[in-house]
Amino acid sequence: MRPRARARVAAAVPCFELARLGRRPGQAALHAHVPPHLVRFRNLPPTPVSTLERNRQIAMEAGLEYVYIGNVPGHEGERTYCPRCKKLLIFRQGYSIGEVHIAKGKCKFCGKPIAGIWA
Numbered sequence: 001m002r003p004r005a006r007a008r009v010a011a012a013v014p015c016f017e018l019a020r021l022g023r024r025p026g027q028a029a030l031h032a033h034v035p036p037h038l039v040r041f042r043n044l045p046p047t048p049v050s051t052l053e054r055n056r057q058i059a060m061e062a063g064l065e066y067v068y069i070g071n072v073p074g075h076e077g078e079r080t081y082c083p084r085c086k087k088l089l090i091f092r093q094g095y096s097i098g099e100v101h102i103a104k105g106k107c108k109f110c111g112k113p114i115a116g117i118w119a
């Protein structure tokens with residue numbers, strides 16, 4: 001990841017998540033397969049959904065392939081999309097999983113390997 005893109009991701013991804021990686025936000029070296037979760041703060045005042053969406057977009061434009069939005073029921077950011085063909089791979093709503101379009105660790109539509117351990 002380019003330094004400028006890395007800095008934009010550091011601004012977009014909550015610091016406590018980066019802290020789990022054992023690095024300071026400006027020094028984080030995120031691999032494209034690291035799936036950050038932008039979780040909505042639900043106490044007063046709640047995080048605007050538009051803020052989460054903007055940060056998700058920034059992180060994805062910087063090269064992260066799987067960026068999720070949490071605590072926004074029904075939001076498309078709960079789902080997994082293929083980084084190559086952009087088709088829906090896993091439909092999630094809360095803790096429920098519906099459609100899954102991954103076979104043998106690859107996108108069923110274009111064959112791109114999808115990071116993770118799949119049963």
Ligand SMILES: [Zn+2]
Pocket residue numbers: 082083084085086087107108109110111112
């Ligand atoms: Zn695909």
